[in-house]
Amino acid sequence: MLLRKKKKTGPRGLGSLIRALSGAGFSEKSLEELEELLLRSDVGANTTQEILTAIEQRGTKAATGQELQDVAAAVVREHLRVWDPGMISADQSLHILLVLGVNGVGKTTTIAKLATWYREQGLQRISLAAGDTFRAAAVRQLQLHGERLGIRVVAQQDGADAAAVLYDALDSSVAREDQLLITDTAGRMHNKKHLVEELAKMNRIIERKAPQARVTRVLVLDSTTGQNALRQAEVFKEAVGVDCAVLTKYDSSARAGIAVPLCRNLEIPVAFLGTGETYADLRPFSVEEYVQEILA
Numbered sequence: 001m002l003l004r005k006k007k008k009t010g011p012r013g014l015g016s017l018i019r020a021l022s023g024a025g026f027s028e029k030s031l032e033e034l035e036e037l038l039l040r041s042d043v044g045a046n047t048t049q050e051i052l053t054a055i056e057q058r059g060t061k062a063a064t065g066q067e068l069q070d071v072a073a074a075v076v077r078e079h080l081r082v083w084d085p086g087m088i089s090a091d092q093s094l095h096i097l098l099v100l101g102v103n104g105v106g107k108t109t110t111i112a113k114l115a116t117w118y119r120e121q122g123l124q125r126i127s128l129a130a131g132d133t134f135r136a137a138a139v140r141q142l143q144l145h146g147e148r149l150g151i152r153v154v155a156q157q158d159g160a161d162a163a164a165v166l167y168d169a170l171d172s173s174v175a176r177e178d179q180l181l182i183t184d185t186a187g188r189m190h191n192k193k194h195l196v197e198e199l200a201k202m203n204r205i206i207e208r209k210a211p212q213a214r215v216t217r218v219l220v221l222d223s224t225t226g227q228n229a230l231r232q233a234e235v236f237k238e239a240v241g242v243d244c245a246v247l248t249k250y251d252s253s254a255r256a257g258i259a260v261p262l263c264r265n266l267e268i269p270v271a272f273l274g275t276g277e278t279y280a281d282l283r284p285f286s287v288e289e290y291v292q293e294i295l296a
């Protein structure tokens, strides 16, 4: 695990398709092809239409390929939102990341990557809490990451109450003066009532144990799953609220456009992109880089 680095594939061909519309390259067929590729890349129907309209308004006859690409880039750029990971820094007191997401999206790996990233930013006291007690394997997996990274993991026996894990973790995090506590949560999205109750319970415990702590709800989404990921975001946002998202498997997604509808339709800013399977494969979300890559 966490050894292979996957090749980047990209959505892609979007940029060359747009550039090729310039001058004599324009045809209804090539415009349709572009529409299809935009939709397949998951940027969303409204943004797809906006890009097509902007290109037509710019006029494909006179514009260079690069100018058409710039027009498309401007549309995409306008909708993107960033959550600044620098909001958590070494000179602040306890910040709690509640990590949300359904099983299989890369949640556990992302927690390990976040811990690695923040440690590299100079945070010295970081703990992890194995709050996905619904799945025994998730607890073990987090413990393994913690052992490999030399980062403390608070866990209880299988089937323990997630809130009890957080209770313990907060006790020790406050005592150790942790700067960051990253808490896994169970991702049973199909049971919205349970999701709400679990998060409400966690919030009450934080309120009681660490009222000064700042809390950020991070939703982990698998960027290869397109509309599914958006649906998950919708449910989590409605049930418990979401402050920012991490999009995993960006490296292996041919359609990584979901940051656009995520920001645009659900108003969830993106914090990081997961770019591979090693601990170092986490990149703060940059609008410019993303726009360049989507339209490469």
Ligand SMILES: Nc1nc2c(ncn2[C@@H]2O[C@H](COP(=O)(O)OP(=O)(O)OP(=O)(O)O)[C@@H](O)[C@H]2O)c(=O)[nH]1
Pocket (backbone or CB within 6 Å): 001, 002, 006, 101, 102, 103, 104, 105, 106, 107, 108, 109, 110, 138, 141, 247, 248, 249, 250, 251, 252, 273, 274, 275, 276, 277, 281
């Ligand atoms: N290529 C790639 N793989 C990733 C990324 N993030 C996670 N993975 C892989 O995705 C798989 C699932 O990741 P986990 O962290 O186990 O996912 P989880 O959400 O805890 O899901 P379960 O453990 O299946 O419930 C693992 O094989 C990870 O190595 C990423 O950004 N890029």
